[in-house]
Amino acid sequence: MSESIQSTGGTGGTGSAVVADAASDADLLAQTAIAVEAAGSVLRERFGGVVRHRTREELMRALAANDEAALDVLRPRLTFLRPGARWVEEELDGGALPAGEWWVVDPAEGNVNHLHGLPDWAVTATLVRENQPVLTAVHLPLTGETYTALAGGGAHLDGRPLHVSETTDxxxxxxxxxxxxxxxxxxxxxxxxxxxxxxxxxxxxxxxxxxxxxxxxxxxxxxxxxxxxxxxxxxxxxxxxxxxxxxxxxxxxxxxxxxxxxxxxxxxxxxxxxxxxxxxxxx
CATH class of the missing domain: 3.40.190.80 (D-Maltodextrin-Binding Protein; domain 2)
Incomplete structure (x- = not known):
C-alpha cells in the first residue's frame, strides 16, 4: 500500500453513495467468506499425516498442489464476485499495488504446517481498492471459524464482534x-x-x-x-x-x-x- 492502513472505526459514512457502497461491500464480504470456506473444505479433505519429502523440489510440488486445489475453488468464485478486480499471482510479493481493485489471496496460509500434519493453517482472501484493504475473510477449516473485517465496519468472528485486549502492561x-x-x-x-x-x-x-x-x-x-x-x-x-x-x-x-x-x-x-x-x- 502506498498509504498507511486506515480504520474509520464505524459503519458507513455520510451521503447515500457512501451508504450504498458500504452495503455493497458488506454483501461482497459475506460472499467472500463463503468462498474461503468452500476452499477450506477442499484443503481439509487433503489434510492428514505428514507429507513426506526428501528434496526441496518435492516439498515445492506438494505446496503447489495444495495451493492449486484451493485456487480452483477460490478463483472462479471471487472472479464472479468482482470481474474487474485483478489478482496478485505471487503470494510472497510485497510493496504497493497499481491502481484499481486487487484480490490478495493466500489459498493455503501456513501451507507448510498443513503438509506436516499441524493444525495452524487457513485460507484468506482480501480485496484491496486503491491500495487500501476494503474487506478480508479468513477461514480456519479445522475449527470451522471464519474471521471477517470490513473497513469501517468492524472485525468479527462468525458474526461476533472482536476487540483487542485491554492490557496496559x-x-x-x-x-x-x-x-x-x-x-x-x-x-x-x-x-x-x-x-x-x-x-x-x-x-x-x-x-x-x-x-x-x-x-x-x-x-x-x-x-x-x-x-x-x-x-x-x-x-x-x-x-x-x-x-x-x-x-x-x-x-x-x-x-x-x-x-x-x-x-x-x-x-x-x-x-x-x-x-x-x-x-x-x-x-
Missing part, C-alpha cells in the same frame, strides 16, 4: 512473532533473533511460529497483546492488519511509524502496550 503481555519466509536475508534473520531476546526480557511470554495471520487473528480477538514481524508479504499481513485495525488495535512498523506494504516491519498491538512494544523493538 507489556510485562503482563503475551506477544508473538513469525518469520516471513524460509530463505530470509541474514540481516533480517539476526534482527528477528535480537527482537525475540528483547521481548523475552520485557514481555511475560513470547510465542514464535508461522503463519503470521493466525497470530494477528489472536491479536484482533484479544488473546495476544502484540505481534511483530520483520519483512513480509501482502498476503500474510494485509488480512490480519485489517482485522486488528477494525478490532481497535494499533498498526505501525516496529519503530512506530505508519505501516504500509512497503514497510520493512509490522507491529500490531493493543493500544495499551503499543508504545512499550515499540520501545522494546527499537532497542
Amino acid at each position: 507489556l510485562g503482563l503481555g503475551l506477544v508473538a512473532t513469525s518469520q516471513a519466509r524460509p530463505d530470509e536475508d541474514e540481516a533480517v534473520t539476526r534482527r528477528i533473533g535480537a527482537s525475540i531476546t528483547a521481548m523475552l526480557l520485557d514481555a511475560l511470554v513470547v510465542r514464535t511460529s508461522v503463519p503470521a495471520t493466525l497470530h494477528l487473528l489472536n491479536v484482533a480477538a484479544g488473546r495476544i497483546d502484540a505481534f511483530w514481524q520483520f519483512a513480509g508479504a501482502r498476503a500474510d499481513l494485509l488480512p490480519g492488519a485489517l482485522l486488528v485495525s477494525e478490532a481497535g488495535g494499533r498498526i505501525s512498523d516496529a519503530e512506530g511509524r505508519p505501516w504500509t506494504t512497503q514497510s520493512e516491519s509490522l507491529l500490531a498491538a493493543a493500544p495499551g502496550v503499543h508504545t512499550d512494544a515499540v520501545a522494546t523493538l527499537s532497542r
